[in-house]
Amino acid sequence: MRFGTPLRYPGGKGKLTSYFERVLEENDIDGTYIEPYAGGAGIALNLLLNEKISEIVINDYDPSIYAFWKVLKEYPEDLIDKIKEVPVTVEEWDRQRTIQSNKQVAGLFQLGFSTFFLNRTNRSGVISGGVIGGREQTGPYRIDARFNKTDLIRRIKKINGLSDRITVLGLDANKLLKHILPRYDEADTLVYIDPPYYEKGNLLYMNYYVHSDHEDLEKTISGLKHRWILSYDDSPDIRSIYGGRVPLKFELNYSSYESRKGAEVFYTADDLLTPSGPVVGIGEHMLIDQGC
Numbered sequence: 001m002r003f004g005t006p007l008r009y010p011g012g013k014g015k016l017t018s019y020f021e022r023v024l025e026e027n028d029i030d031g032t033y034i035e036p037y038a039g040g041a042g043i044a045l046n047l048l049l050n051e052k053i054s055e056i057v058i059n060d061y062d063p064s065i066y067a068f069w070k071v072l073k074e075y076p077e078d079l080i081d082k083i084k085e086v087p088v089t090v091e092e093w094d095r096q097r098t099i100q101s102n103k104q105v106a107g108l109f110q111l112g113f114s115t116f117f118l119n120r121t122n123r124s125g126v127i128s129g130g131v132i133g134g135r136e137q138t139g140p141y142r143i144d145a146r147f148n149k150t151d152l153i154r155r156i157k158k159i160n161g162l163s164d165r166i167t168v169l170g171l172d173a174n175k176l177l178k179h180i181l182p183r184y185d186e187a188d189t190l191v192y193i194d195p196p197y198y199e200k201g202n203l204l205y206m207n208y209y210v211h212s213d214h215e216d217l218e219k220t221i222s223g224l225k226h227r228w229i230l231s232y233d234d235s236p237d238i239r240s241i242y243g244g245r246v247p248l249k250f251e252l253n254y255s256s257y258e259s260r261k262g263a264e265v266f267y268t269a270d271d272l273l274t275p276s277g278p279v280v281g282i283g284e285h286m287l288i289d290q291g292c
């Protein structure tokens, strides 16, 4: 299952699914998989669709992202009808953009759909990014280049078939890790922590972190009893915050802002077994387009 998620996401990690499948297997976990910073939730959905895990918890503090997942879970038929009927035009893009600019007064469905529409029609899926093809639609790709209605509806239907095994939350991740995570079985849960990037997080996400937030997260993580994996963009500050730990390092192909191979670092709980064999992110996964 390559593209389970209907969201394009800067830093989306769906391509690492097979690595996570091996982690689950080696650690004998098939109960719950939790993403406190879910974004496009690519790995979570793939694990569920591939029947590698019984349930997933996808949490994102960004009200727009939360609204999309909530709408997908609670109002799939309305979402599908809206996708069928919406004109994929610059005029509609302007309308949807206005909803994002006034999100505090938007209804859940309105906000969730607007997030989806902009995610599929903006450059690199960045909500604050410009429209694919430009306002004059003179670029090599047009606004609907990533809006294949049939395929998107197919993905939504597939996910919705499993919706009773999906929990959608919109909490601050620290709160989730401290107060919600303890409700889950320590022996049968994997937590994948993928916070906003240390560098450029402010350009990519509506909700991002400053240095002290990254430090606070480290304190929370070091107190976790559940097994976890953490990933970051590789920066000297992150290496310093996690100085006592040895990272797994790998390369991931970024599509946002710069087309370059960006280095990421992964850290894991001391008691998590990590698979031997190919390093994550290298091999067949590198061939998959990030901006799916």
Ligand SMILES: C[S@@+](CC[C@H](N)C(=O)[O-])C[C@H]1O[C@@H](n2cnc3c(N)ncnc32)[C@H](O)[C@@H]1O
Binding pocket: 009, 010, 011, 012, 013, 014, 036, 037, 038, 039, 040, 041, 042, 043, 059, 060, 061, 062, 065, 171, 172, 173, 174, 194, 195, 196, 197, 205, 206, 207, 208, 209
């Ligand atoms: C690196 S992205 C996650 C990408 C995701 N793993 C994927 O594969 O698509 C980080 C996400 O964290 C969310 N976020 C930012 N601050 C947060 C917070 N305090 N609590 C929970 N989520 C937060 C952002 O909205 C963004 O979606």
